[in-house]
Amino acid sequence: MAPTVRSLLSALGSVLALARFTNAQGDFSANCSSFVDAITLENVTVQSTEFVAAGTNVSVYVPESCMSASYQVVSADLCRATMNVSTSDRSGIRLEAWFPQNYTGRFLSTGNGGIGGCIQYSDLDYAASLGFAAVGANNGHDGMTGEPFLNNPDVITDFAWRSLHTGVVVGKQLVETFYGAPHSKSYYLGCSTGGRQGWKMVQDFPEDFDGVVAGAPAMAFNALLYWSGSFYTVTGTSDDPTFVPVDFWANNIHQAVLDQCDALDGATDGVLENPDLCDFDVTPLNCADGNTTDCLTETQAETVRTVLSAIYDANGTLVYPRLQPGAEVLAGQQQFNGQPFDITQDWYRYVIYNDSTWDPATLNLGDYAVALAQNPANIETFNGDISAFEAAGGKVLHYHGLMDGLISSDNSKRYYKLVQETMGKDSSELDDFYRFFPISGMSHCSGGDGAYRIGNVDGGAGTSADDNVLMSMVRWVEEGVAPEVVRGANANVTYWRSHCKWPLTNKYVGPGSYEDESAWQCS
Numbered sequence: 189m190a191p192t193v194r195s196l197l198s199a200l201g202s203v204l205a206l207a208r209f210t211n212a213q214g215d216f217s218a219n220c221s222s223f224v225d226a227i228t229l230e231n232v233t234v235q236s237t238e239f240v241a242a243g244t245n246v247s248v249y250v251p252e253s254c255m256s257a258s259y260q261v262v263s264a265d266l267c268r269a270t271m272n273v274s275t276s277d278r279s280g281i282r283l284e285a286w287f288p289q290n291y292t293g294r295f296l297s298t299g300n301g302g303i304g305g306c307i308q309y310s311d312l313d314y315a316a317s318l319g320f321a322a323v324g325a326n327n328g329h330d331g332m333t334g335e336p337f338l339n340n341p342d343v344i345t346d347f348a349w350r351s352l353h354t355g356v357v358v359g360k361q362l363v364e365t366f367y368g369a370p371h372s373k374s375y376y377l378g379c380s381t382g383g384r385q386g387w388k389m390v391q392d393f394p395e396d397f398d399g400v401v402a403g404a405p406a407m408a409f410n411a412l413l414y415w416s417g418s419f420y421t422v423t424g425t426s427d428d429p430t431f432v433p434v435d436f437w438a439n440n441i442h443q444a445v446l447d448q449c450d451a452l453d454g455a456t457d458g459v460l461e462n463p464d465l466c467d468f469d470v471t472p473l474n475c476a477d478g479n480t481t482d483c484l485t486e487t488q489a490e491t492v493r494t495v496l497s498a499i500y501d502a503n504g505t506l507v508y509p510r511l512q513p514g515a516e517v518l519a520g521q522q523q524f525n526g527q528p529f530d531i532t533q534d535w536y537r538y539v540i541y542n543d544s545t546w547d548p549a550t551l552n553l554g555d556y557a558v559a560l561a562q563n564p565a566n567i568e569t570f571n572g573d574i575s576a577f578e579a580a581g582g583k584v585l586h587y588h589g590l591m592d593g594l595i596s597s598d599n600s601k602r603y604y605k606l607v608q609e610t611m612g613k614d615s616s617e618l619d620d621f622y623r624f625f626p627i628s629g630m631s632h633c634s635g636g637d638g639a640y641r642i643g644n645v646d647g648g649a650g651t652s653a654d655d656n657v658l659m660s661m662v663r664w665v666e667e668g669v670a671p672e673v674v675r676g677a678n679a680n681v682t683y684w685r686s687h688c689k690w691p692l693t694n695k696y697v698g699p700g701s702y703e704d705e706s707a708w709q710c711s
Contacts, residue, residue: 216289219366220267226365231274232358240268249282251331254306263317265289267366273358275328279342281351282326285362286312292319294662295363295371297356297397299378299385301633303531304347305329305336311377314646318658321371323359327351327381334534339542341564348565349392352385356396373665377658379403379633379644380595383586388569390584394577399665400584401658403644404595404633407569407603408508412595414556415499415508417532419523421551422494426526430491432484437520440482441492444473445513454696455707459514459629459638461694463590463597466513468496495524501553509598518593518631539564570603572610578621583664585623585657587644587674587687589630591637597626604690615691624690625674639676639685649677649684673710686710 217239224237240246240262250258267287274280284307298311304327315322328346329336336343346354356374364370376386376397383405389396406412424430432441449466450456460466470492475483484492499507511519523529528548537546540559560568577584588600604624608614629638634645641649643656650656653663660671673686683703688694688710700707 216265216267220287223267223269223366227269227271227362229358229361233272233274235270235272237267237269240266248307248309250306250309253331253333255332256306256309260309260313263313264319266316269362271358273325273354275346275350275354276342278340279328279346281328281346281354282307282330283323283355283358284309284312284325285321285323285359286316287321287363287366288316288319290319291321291367293372294320294375295360295373296320296322296375296377297352297359298322298324299352299376299382300325300327301380301382302332303334303534304381305331305333308378308382310646315377315658317646318651320375321359321363321367323355323362325351325355334531334538335544337534337538338544344539344567345565348567349385349388350565352389353393353396356389356393373398373662375658375661375665376400376402377644381406383407384409384569386584387586390574390577390582391569391571392566394574394580394582398582399661400582401587401644401661402584403587404589404592404597405569405586405600405603406595408599409567409569410556410559410563411508411568412599413529413532413535414551414553414559415596416523416529416594417536417548417551418499419495420526420528420548423491423524423526428526429485429487431526432488432491432520432524434520434525436484437524438517440473441470441520442514442516444468444470445516449513453694454698455702457702460512460590461628461696461708463512463514464693468513470496495519501556506602507553507556509596509602511593512590512597515591515593515596515631518591520593522594535559570606572603572606574607574622575611581621583621583661583670585625585661585664585671585674587625587627587642587657589632589636589640590626590628591631591640592633594632600624600626601690619670619689623671625671625687626690626693627674627676627687628685628694629678630676635679637678639678639683639687641678641681642674642676642687649681650675675705 220239227234242265244262246260269285271283273283296315298308307324312322312324328343328351374397378386383402384407386400386402387405445468452465453461470489473484474489498510533548537544588597630636630640653659657674663669675686677684684705692710694708695711697709
């Protein structure tokens with residue numbers, strides 16, 4: 189497709205910006221070293237600026253609870269700036285800004301994960317390798333624990349929204365200082381907690397980004413944490429008669445779901461394209477003698493029915509939808525494992541009740557009501573009115589894996605419906621600025637049994653706009669070409685599949701193998 193005048197002007201602006209910077213400042217490496225003296229922003233304390241050559245193994249600060257490597261291999265020549273930014277008298281963020289030498293004029297903010305005190309260095313590197321000037325922060329505290337929230341609402345506010353927004357404001361100023369001109373377009377990339385953060389910016393800071401790619405968002409946050417925490421109260425511990433072994437979820441129950449529902453999309457390929465069609469019945473796994481190696485007691489079967497069902501309050505109002513069928517393996521490992529869900533436990537202990545002795549085994553709907561009423565720092569992130577973002581000209585691409593065992597993809601569908609109802613728009617009208625793509629065979633943000641490699645994280649199968657969800661967003665924003673599908677490849681890139689734009693779903697129509705991308709049709 190021929191480039192538009194708008195895209196050519198944008199590209200020209202990026203080239204001129206880089207040229208001005210290069211001509212005025214000289215050598216990139218030397219310029220990076222002196223950049224530390226050029227940063228004079230209020231509330232910003234610069235730690236260092238350094239040139240990093242592609243291929244360098246950079247040491248990074250990663251708290252032990254983040255459970256990730258303390259180094260990052262850098263993919264592109266870049267200038268790395270590290271700093272602290274005060275957000276209040278008793279809170280602040282650690283912020284990193286990575287400025288690539290192959291800068292395209294585009295700015296990008298990364299998000300966080302879990303309870304959110306870990307800079308996503310792999311995302312910073314991924315964005316910089318594609319020419320984005322990228323920023324990432326620790327979300328207001330260090331480590332994957334809620335202890336810093338105790339008796340400090342300012343840290344909670346950073347976690348809910350302020351860390352990300354502050355990083356964007358500071359990051360854009362740094363880009364202009366370093367490259368000698370403002371950025372041309374602004375983007376966001378995040379999943380899980382990062383997906384919620386992206387949606388928080390769409391809802392509350394509509395001017396921050398031109399394009400947002402938000403995956404598996406932890407929105408309806410208070411409801412999500414109640415849902416996740418409720419499983420422990422149902423399964424009990426591994427010693428209780430209600431408990432279903434983790435291996436049974438992975439082997440027997442998941443296989444039973446596939447036996448009953450896999451073929452409903454037209455192909456028996458181990459992946460559910462439309463879990464909405466699946467009404468799983470656990471009864472065939474029951475047995476009278478209670479031999480749990482290959483069958484379930486009725487007590488255990490009732491556990492399965494309960495944890496796979498939606499939750500309603502005493503008035504019959506939906507609290508949180510069911511876990512979509514097909515996600516039993518990860519859910520069995522992480523949520524049905526007979527242990528308290530750590531994020532829920534920390535949230536109630538250090539935020540809702542300010543009581544480090546609170547017992548997660550006592551969680552009930554009354555606790556959910558308390559959390560929802562508090563809604564600390566307005567973290568719920570479930571506002572269906574995104575008209576300000578639309579008016580600002582923003583675009584949002586929302587995706588969710590249909591094998592996600594940590595956040596139900598049904599909640600993303602529920603949010604899409606909320607936006608429709610709140611704004612009074614049908615899907616064709618929302619398409620102008622908001623598109624949602626369920627990704628079959630994707631687990632939580634990555635991994636899975638299907639074509640999950642869509643370019644949302646490093647390790648995608650391609651970097652062109654046709655094969656990469658981030659670059660597809662760039663094309664939508666800068667050329668006006670909206671994505672009709674999100675293409676993904678499986679783990680070994682032995683096949684590709686085009687994931688349909690909701691409310692369309694994939695159906696196998698043949699005549700070739702299910703690995704033939706053209707054998708599927710959105711309908």
